[in-house]
Amino acid sequence: MAEMFTVLPPEQARTLLFERLPAAVASEAIATSAALDRTLSERPLAPHPLPAFPRSTMDGYAVRAEDTFGAGEMLPAYLEVIGEVPMGRGCELTVGSGQAAVVYTGGMLPAGADAVVMVERTQKLGDSGIEVLRAVAAGENVVAVGEDVKEGEALLEAGHTLRPQDLGGLLALGITTVQVARRPRVAIISTGDEVVAPELTPGPGQIRDINTYTIAGLVERAGGIAVPCGVVGDNFDLLLAAARAALEDADVLVLSAGSSVSTRDMSAEVLNRLGKPGVLVHGVAVKPGKPTILGVCDGKAVLGLPGNPVSAMVVAGLFLVPLIERLQGRSHPTALRRVTARLTHNVASVPGREDYVQVRLVHRDGELWAEPVFGKSNLIYTLVKSDGLLRVPLDTSGLYQGEPVVVELF
Template sequence: MPEFFKVLPPDDALAKLFEHLPPRAEPETVTLAEALDRVTYAPVRAPVAVPAFARSMMDGYAVRAQDTYGASATLPAYLLLVGEVPMGAAPSVEIKPGQCALVHTGGMLPPGADAVVMLELTQTAREGEIEVLKAVAPGENVLRPGDDIRQEAEMVPAGHSLRAQDLGGLAALGITSVTVARRPRVALLATGDEVVPPEVEPALGQVRDVNSYAVAGQIQRAGGVPVRAGIAPDRYETLLALARGALAEADMLVLSAGSSVSVRDMTADVINTLGKPGLLVHGVALKPGKPAILAVCDGKPVIGLPGNPVSAMVVADLFVVPAVYRLQGLAAAPARRAVRARLTHNLPSQAGRVDYTPARLVSRAGELWAEPVFGKSNQIFTLVFADGMVVTPADSNGLSAGETVEVRLF
């Protein structure tokens, strides 16, 4: 077994995990209505051009641009109005020299026309005739076929997490189903004689299982399917049997608690029994979350979380979430949302360690401030009352009040 508690920087620890966990995914097809936040298994190409026909970008008159050359407010061009283009239908008129047709935003450009004059730049000369007060160039105020996307152009690559606007693009192309990566099943096994389910009234010395539900939320947001596998007592054979069973039915296993230094700590031994190469990292230069365990067992990631909820969620954010994305074919997790804010209090730290401090965002005189929510790593409500995390980098001895910092939003 590797030397116990030889801590690694978080980035190095994740890289070590990923050395043994190449990006991979299994395909499945979902409907467009089910595709939000799903990861594409293969590139999606446009089966048709959008738009399929030349369209007006505003209300106005479809014209031949050359008929407007030299037009001005003092010397307008006069054009014969030959009709109106109906919305949702092909034009019934063709624009010939000296003619125009009324067209609405999104309407199809009639044959013969190559530009649109804004309604505001025209006026009625007499019945059936308009004055054009400004010249237009060919293509002006017109969306040409394929201007939005060309036929056979790549809309999104493989490994792309589909956003709301992507669903709109798929709908515009007439694509009603898409091949995506199957959502990985992530087994969550809590451990500890003192841990009881949330619906149980805890006796003195007992605590409710917080981590299985908090981390399940993180897994679900990353596209995984959390599978709660129950609570294991602090007995080696029982823990091993439950861990083996949970991992056999899932793509990944997360063990909550049991990774702190203790004579009753069996997590590392259990993990090394689950498959090769086994335990890769036991200890990360991180606060909170130092006693994290990272492993790969016969191709499946296994991660041991500290028992304290804040520590567990920090470790899950840094290692569980990226692994879930990895199992959907992404090389790395999508960029996190973050804001810049000024710090209200000093945050002392220790060089060589990355610190995560919960913080709430407050506005003062129109300026955004980050107010640390101080507490211990076993206090889940330090996260409940926070908007995000302030990260103190490893090369810093701390952050000063008034300093502008980045807040990683939840």
């Protein structure tokens, strides 16, 4: 039953793992319209300026600005209207001195014109004349060629994760396919003689698998593809064979350990047999989550998570989520959803260890409060009843009631 841990602070453990891994998975070309939340592995450049022609930002009249010089309510400038700019077609008109053309928002500025007078600043005069009641400067109410984007400009950086407006921006320039990181495939094996698939009725002493599904959810949210590989009993040869097969088709393998100490040791042995260098970290200074194993097997990350479902989720958040983001080359990790709240109770901790406390958010006297959800750390419903996690930093001995704290929402 003996167990030796050299526990590492989480950040150090993460560094040790990441140093031994290739930077990112391969990229693939996909349709831009289907690339929401995918991470760019190229730096797209503008193939042409945007807009490609000068556009009006108002409904009004395209004019030569110099013709309106000095115009005002008391001394309007008179212009002859020579026609209307059609939407979506070339414009044959040329606006000469003393002339104007009707133009709508988004319409192309005709040749000769360099500004637009808003319709509200004009007065119709007869069939084909207008009075301009206010002067405009050259370029006024016009978007110039390249004012949105210049030709050749870098539109987005490699490593950027695409948002709705980024898709719009790329498609506006006719960039209909983009090179993005392939979604990392994460195989998940739950182990333990006591664990059965959720669709089965557990016999005496058996429980249903939880970790495959909580971890798969985190994988999908981080941009990966979860590949559930079922439950394997506490048998070294079976587990090694299942791990080998799972890793073949995956970028990352997660072993969710059975809860007994013998199966925890089994995960480490499997890691060392799967490939080089094997186990890098055995034990991290995190509560819950101490018996965590991090390793690299022939260039692929293999993580041994504690069997306790609460620990497994905390540890997956600390190591698996950043790993999946890194494998996609994400320059900025997905912004965590965070809120600030005041703490309802003192929370004790031990310096030298990061503690994660499940909290519920409650409104009280118009303020947001974070209330620790108590309960044994292996109860999945303490997580279900929580709104987020509160981190107690490595070097503190606790947090005080009333203190403002940052809660990372689920």
